[in-house]
Amino acid sequence: MIPRERRDVVVLGGGPAGLAAALAASESGSDVLVVEREERLGGILKQCVHDGFGLVRFGEQLAGPEYARRYIDLVEGRRVAVSLETFVHSVRREAPAAARRAAAADGDPGFFVLTCVNRDRGVFELEARALVLATGCRERTDRQVFIHGDRPAGVLTAGLAQHLVNIEGLLPGRRAVILGSGDIGLIMARRLTLEGMEVEGVYELKSEPSGLSRNLRQCLEDFGIPLHLSTTVVEVHGKRRVEAVTVAAVDQRGQVLPGTERRVACDTLVLSVGLIPENEIAESLGLSLDPATKGPRVDQAGESQAEGVFVCGNALHVNDLADYVSESGEAAGRAAAAFAARNGAPAARGRLVPVKAGPGFLYAVPQFVDRGRPGKAVLYFRSNATLREGARFAARAIGPDGAPAATLLEKRYAALRPPEMERVEIDVALVPVDAAAVSLELERKEGLRG
Amino acid sequence: MAETRKFVCIACPRGCPLEVDAEPDGKGGFAALAVRGNACRRGEDYGRAEIVDPRRSLTSTLRTEGAAERRLPVRTTGGVPLGRLVEAARALDGLVARPPLKCGDVIVNNLLGLGVDLVATDDLSAAAAADQGRKPAWNN
Numbered sequence: 082m083i084p085r086e087r088r089d090v091v092v093l094g095g096g097p098a099g100l101a102a103a104l105a106a107s108e109s110g111s112d113v114l115v116v117e118r119e120e121r122l123g124g125i126l127k128q129c130v131h132d133g134f135g136l137v138r139f140g141e142q143l144a145g146p147e148y149a150r151r152y153i154d155l156v157e158g159r160r161v162a163v164s165l166e167t168f169v170h171s172v173r174r175e176a177p178a179a180a181r182r183a184a185a186a187d188g189d190p191g192f193f194v195l196t197c198v199n200r201d202r203g204v205f206e207l208e209a210r211a212l213v214l215a216t217g218c219r220e221r222t223d224r225q226v227f228i229h230g231d232r233p234a235g236v237l238t239a240g241l242a243q244h245l246v247n248i249e250g251l252l253p254g255r256r257a258v259i260l261g262s263g264d265i266g267l268i269m270a271r272r273l274t275l276e277g278m279e280v281e282g283v284y285e286l287k288s289e290p291s292g293l294s295r296n297l298r299q300c301l302e303d304f305g306i307p308l309h310l311s312t313t314v315v316e317v318h319g320k321r322r323v324e325a326v327t328v329a330a331v332d333q334r335g336q337v338l339p340g341t342e343r344r345v346a347c348d349t350l351v352l353s354v355g356l357i358p359e360n361e362i363a364e365s366l367g368l369s370l371d372p373a374t375k376g377p378r379v380d381q382a383g384e385s386q387a388e389g390v391f392v393c394g395n396a397l398h399v400n401d402l403a404d405y406v407s408e409s410g411e412a413a414g415r416a417a418a419a420f421a422a423r424n425g426a427p428a429a430r431g432r433l434v435p436v437k438a439g440p441g442f443l444y445a446v447p448q449f450v451d452r453g454r455p456g457k458a459v460l461y462f463r464s465n466a467t468l469r470e471g472a473r474f475a476a477r478a479i480g481p482d483g484a485p486a487a488t489l490l491e492k493r494y495a496a497l498r499p500p501e502m503e504r505v506e507i508d509v510a511l512v513p514v515d516a517a518a519v520s521l522e523l524e525r526k527e528g529l530r531g
Numbered sequence: 532m533a534e535t536r537k538f539v540c541i542a543c544p545r546g547c548p549l550e551v552d553a554e555p556d557g558k559g560g561f562a563a564l565a566v567r568g569n570a571c572r573r574g575e576d577y578g579r580a581e582i583v584d585p586r587r588s589l590t591s592t593l594r595t596e597g598a599a600e601r602r603l604p605v606r607t608t609g610g611v612p613l614g615r616l617v618e619a620a621r622a623l624d625g626l627v628a629r630p631p632l633k634c635g636d637v638i639v640n641n642l643l644g645l646g647v648d649l650v651a652t653d654d655l656s657a658a659a660a661a662d663q664g665r666k667p668a669w670n671n
């Protein structure tokens with residue numbers, strides 16, 4: 082028999098999302114366990130040693146580990162159980178056992194059983210009423226980017242470069258080229274420069290940078306590192322170690338413009354080409370993914386379409402602020418605790434009203450509003466293009482006849498950019514009981530300011 | 532002659548585009564006259580400071596000895612003059628952090644006489660005896 086441990090709520094992942102979820106669930110009276118595969122809590126923040134975290138939450142510019150530490154201290158202070166260096170092999174749903182079936186209510190969704198392994202305990206099972214997926218995101222790698230040439234040493238992702246420098250204390254080389262203008266790449270351009278490496282330049286395929294404006298300024302401009310837009314790396318040279326790359330200008334469709342190729346000597350190529358939610362476990366549970374966010378579809382408390390499975394943080398969609406990650410973790414943790422406390426009693430879940438993001442949005446989260454959860458619902462969205470002249474945002478409830486039934490929120494933005502995620506709140510009580518959808522609209526203001 | 536400088540506010544992630552009227556102060560530097568485009572007070576302060584005396588906080592990591600981790604993350608408690616940022620980073624190269632340390636502990640008082648301290652941004656605990664040698668000993 083595989084030993085089994087019972088909990089109300091199991092949280093997968095000990096980054097800022099998982100820590101906030103565990104804390105909120107524990108404060109709501111749940112018996113919680115955090116499962117983390119690494120040897121320390123904190124998630125990716127452990128290696129994000131730069132500052133700028135916590136402005137929304139704490140009104141301070143904290144470094145990543147410092148932000149994580151605040152939550153780790155709170156979690157440890159409440160004696161929330163944590164299982165480190167623990168791998169989840171599989172997750173399944175199990176009906177209430179025969180012995181308990183007599184007492185189980187009709188429609189009892191049962192339990193989640195996680196088969197886990199770690200060094201101290203070997204193989205063991207965890208049983209929980211509710212599951213919170215806070216597994217973060219992973220980096221796209223060069224396999225998802227098309228570059229000719231060999232794969233010599235010296236080609237690495239920005240996250241790996243960050244790990245090497247900040248956790249291991251190793252410099253990846255002497256002279257770097259950075260492909261992609263994502264925030265981690267920009268942060269690493271500065272970090273490598275300050276550690277004594279030369280960063281030749283940052284190359285971005287698109288005609289607009291994908292990182293935050295503040296990072297363009299404080300990570301590139303401050304150090305005179307050039308940013309080449311509409312330019313990409315087409316070839317890597319070098320047999321065992323990178324010796325150079327060929328860069329070239331591209332047209333609007335991303336096609337290389339012949340004759341623009343240029344050889345740049347370097348021993349390191351850093352790829353900063355984006356992040357995607359980590360959702361192996363979500364997929365194994367059969368959760369449907371939103372093609373726009375690449376994360377599961379959820380309601381405003383992070384509950385997926387599978388009852389009792391909650392998702393938060395970067396596992397849901399890639400956030401640019403840890404503060405919002407913590408916020409989504411709290412919502413998921415509270416709701417997971419409430420779900421577990423029902424102990425299988427028939428679902429109190431209300432009707433899920435789909436959130437429909439119209440043209441102009443890259444995506445919006447959550448994908449549903451649960452009418453059964455009273456109070457405020459927090460919505461996050463990104464525009465799909467830069468709207469320098471500003472925009473009008475509106476959230477409207479659509480009635481069963483397809484006509485607008487209520488205006489939930491109207492807001493003006495001085496400017497919107499895809500890298501900057503926006504956050505708004507709506508009052509769920511304003512959504513009519515029979516609403517067919519919550520529709521989000523973005524109207525760009527041409528030539529208008531303010 | 533006053534000139535208008537345009538740059539992004541870096542005081543928070545919102546990144547408001549600022550316009551600051553700057554004028555030579557007669558002592559080789561600049562004075563800020565007016566700040567526009569800021570959505571809050573901090574942006575005004577930042578806009579002025581950026582003209583008069585641009586500063587950036589420095590974040591980095593230090594080598595450790597006898598600790599569970601190979602590096603200790605650190606930051607300065609305030610801004611370092613932008614022109615001396617690389618110099619300040621080099622000044623950390625020879626430093627070694629030894630456990631136990633708490634997040635917020637001061638590692639260096641008044642770094643390079645710049646009026647800012649260097650503090651730990653994480654706890655640092657001693658290596659568990661069993662852990663010694665478990666991790667490969669990387670150089671530096």
Ligand SMILES: Cc1cc2nc3c(=O)[nH]c(=O)nc-3n(C[C@H](O)[C@H](O)[C@H](O)COP(=O)(O)OP(=O)(O)OC[C@H]3O[C@@H](n4cnc5c(N)ncnc54)[C@H](O)[C@@H]3O)c2cc1C
Binds near residue numbers: 096119126241401
């Ligand atoms: C390389 C990288 C660098 C980043 N740098 C920045 C930055 O500089 N600034 C910024 O604001 N944001 C940055 N981000 C975004 C950052 O991830 C978020 O701000 C925030 O840390 C996300 O928190 P999270 O808890 O959702 O995920 P994470 O912090 O990634 O935490 C997820 C945790 O889950 C664990 N885990 C995953 N799968 C399993 C499993 N199956 N079983 C057990 N545990 C599991 C992981 O080990 C990890 O500890 C970065 C992201 C990456 C990938």
Ligand code: SF4
Binds near residue numbers: 540542543546570
């Ligand atoms: S002006 Fe205020 S709101 Fe705008 S970026 Fe600066 S600090 Fe942030």
